[in-house]
Amino acid sequence: MTHAQAARQLDDPTGRTPVRVRPSEPAPGPEYETAWGSSYDADVPAPPDVAGPEEAALQQRLRFLDASFSLLSAQGPNYTNGVISMILGGVTIVLGAVFLDQGPPWDLFAPFMIASGSVSILSTLLTDFILRPNPEPVSLRYLAMPTGTRAERLAKLDYGEQQLSGLAEQHLLLRVVDASLAMAGAGVSVGAYLALRDSSRDFDPIELLFIAPAAITVIAAVIGLFSESGAERRWSAYQRLARSLEPEDRALLEQELRQRGEVTLRPLAGASGSAGFLGVAGSF
Secondary structure, three states: OOHHHHHHHHHOOOOOOOOOOOOOOOOOOOOEEOOOOOEEOOOOOOOOOOOOHHHHHHHHHHHHHHHHHHHHOOOOOOHHHHHHHHHHHHHHHHHHHHHHHHOOOHHHOHHHHHHHHHHHHHHHHHHHHHOOOOHHHHHHHHHOOOOOOHHHHHHHHHHHHHHHHHHHHHHHHHHHHHHHHHHHHHHHHHHHHHHHOOOOOOOOHHHHHHHHHHHHHHHHHHHHHOOOOHHHHHHHHHHHHHHHOOHHHHHHHHHHHHOOOOOEEEEEEEEOOOOEEEEEEEEO
């Protein structure tokens, strides 16, 4: 007989251990003290904001902006092509000056080459180094903005809309300037050739070599003038998306964006294969 059995027989001569029913305890409540002295805090944290229709509309617009800036971040200006274009323009001017110094028949090429080379340098300087927008820093900043609260999501939406609209406007200006310079360059090249051409000389079919490239340049410029850039197409698509939402949800979002009067500062950091940034973003 074991000590445990002997102890049970002392309590109960029959040798049967009585079944002890553990008293039921009420469900833990606020600051409920258990038999072991520990306490429970039964305050259940409030669930996050319920994703209502207005939140779904906000998320839909943010997803579109996320995809747009992810694509635009890889479409920075290509300065290598600009440098090559300026070098070719300079070489064309030098060759035109050499042909002009050689006299007939090489001087026939000189006006066209000098004019076209000068316009090429001017056009490249304006469109590739001055007017062409660089969406990479803006895209990195947008993608690094936090979205933990609705206020932060609204701030990100507001910033993304402004930047995408600004990029579209800059690309529109670039299209107009680029096409205008191309057509002006073609006109100047042909005009310079005709102005220095001996009017008493009969037309030679070889002269088409000066007129045909200018005509092709004008046609290409007209096509480019009516061809929207990627940023312009995405801004137009975003506007269609915003208009397709329910009027009530769209009006609520617009009202929230207008009423955002708080001042917030957020640290921002981002990087890509070729660039990065570190700074502070604020909403006012």
